[in-house]
Amino acid sequence: MGIYAYQGRDRQGNKTKGQVNADSRIGAVTLLKERGIAATEVTEHQKTMLNKEITINKGMKPRELVVFLRQFSALLEAGISVVKAVEILEEQTDYKQLKQALDSMKDLVQEGESLSLAMERHPNVFPPLVVHLTRVGEVSGNLDSAMIRLADYFEKRYEMRQKVISALTYPVLLGVVSIAVLNILLYMVVPQFTSMYASSEQELPQLTKWVIAISNFSVSYWWVMVTIILMVLIALYFLRKKEPGKYYIDYAILKVPLLGSILQKTLLIEFSRTLSSLFTSSVPILQSMTITRNVLGNAVFKKVIDESLQAVEQGNSMTAPMRGEWPFPPLVVHMILIGEQTGNLDVMLNKIAQFYEAEVEHTTDRLQTLLEPILILFLSIVVGVIVLSVVLPMFGLYENINL
Incomplete structure (x- = not known):
């Protein structure tokens, strides 16, 4: 698009x-x-x-969007017209992009254009899902309900992402501190002791030799490591620009132990929650699946949804291509199939989202509990080895002095 x-x-x-x-x-x-x-x-x-x-800026900040939708629905429920509601929100918002968009929308709606079309003119502010459900609300005459449904959707999405981010913040921070400590030891501390030991003609322990060799390489060839890291990042950037490359990178990310599982469950939540919201709003199934596909940013999930779209177009169940595809566990496939057979697909999708929300919450809690001591232990061992390698030759020097 x-x-x-x-x-x-x-x-x-x-x-x-x-x-x-x-x-x-x-x-x-x-x-x-x-x-x-x-x-x-x-x-x-x-x-x-x-x-x-x-x-x-690819869109409004999630929190800003939720606040906007909540306020809009409250104004509409209070009986305020769409034009007046847009005008009120335009006056009170401090978000620059939203303010500009609402100022333009106010004029367009006054001229007779629908709110959804006015929103669609600002794709960098209002996501396609907001535009489509707003259009459904206009057609059905339940615009305030559509806004509430959108606010609930984006709020749950925002809260879930915040839980994952907060769970990973401390381990990532601890990892950064660990790398910083190692660099200080290798680049600043070890070289000072190396020069001291070089003046003494004693045989150094093997552990000390290894640490000194690593330190010397790091000091002399730091630019090689920086170049390699930059080349890898640039290669990944250009790979993601191409469809096959993006697919394999997304595939590899999903296969990362623990973190890949959390991401997979988060994507299943977004898939289920988005599709459920669209079905609840009576959006046609093909259009709903297309919108959901565009909401998800993972190429692996998009591929399976594309195949499901083709199956639905041919009159088959949307679950047919999902069977045997590891991104969609059997539980998800069976629940969707039951929803199709009973005509309660929106309800079943909502249950799937609720189930995996609880799963992600428990997994992130366990991950946070496990990663912290593991990283601290790893940092302690590495620092301990470096310190030990520096201290060991001192015992030899002390013995020579006593002799």
Whole structure:
């Protein structure tokens, strides 16, 4: 999906311009025609330094989005019109991108454009899921309920991600401190003792020789290690730009012990929660699966969902391609199949999300409990070995002095 900027005229002959999400320029023109806009110019939105502020931010901050949706639904429930609600929120928000978007939306809605179309003109602020469920709410006349449902969805998504981040923050911080301590020892402490031992002609213990060799290599060839790390990062960056490369990198990440399992469960939660929200809002199944696919950022999951989309288009169950695919455990496949057979797919998907939310919470708690002592023990052993290698030759020097 790309972002296309357009200029044209609406059904009333008024000049209009904005942005639209589409797979291609032709797709953008077709989409604009369906909305009654005769496009005179359609260009792909280029990611340059001139529009960096627009393109770098891929969306509103999750917390800001939740607050906006909660406030919007409260205003609508209070009987305030959409235009007035947008105006109130535009006046009170401090978030620059949202303020600009609401200012533009206020004028568009006053001119008769629907709220969902006005939102769609600002893809860097409002995710596609917000646009689609807003459109469903407008059609059904339950816009306030749609906003509440969206707020619940994004709030649960935000809370789950925060739990994972908070669980991993301390181990990552401890890992960074460990690397810093090791570098200080190898680059600053060990070389000082090396010069001292070089002046004495005694035979050094094998452990001390190994540590000195590692220290000498680190001091002399640090640029080699930095170059290798940079080359690996650059290679990974360009690999992720290509579809096959992104798939294999995402596959490898999912296979990382412990962390890969947490990520897999988090993706299953997003898949189930998104699809359930769309089904609850009566969005057609093919459209729901397409939106869900675009919400997930993992290429491995996207591949399986693409195959499920093809199966549904052919009149088969969406679970057929999922069977035997390790990203989707048998529990998930069976529950989705039961949901399809009973007509309660949205309920079953919601149960899947709840189940894995509890699983992720327990796993992150256990991971945090286990990783902390393991990392501390590892750091203690490594530092202890380095200190021991430095201290051991001192006993020899002391004995020589006494003799």
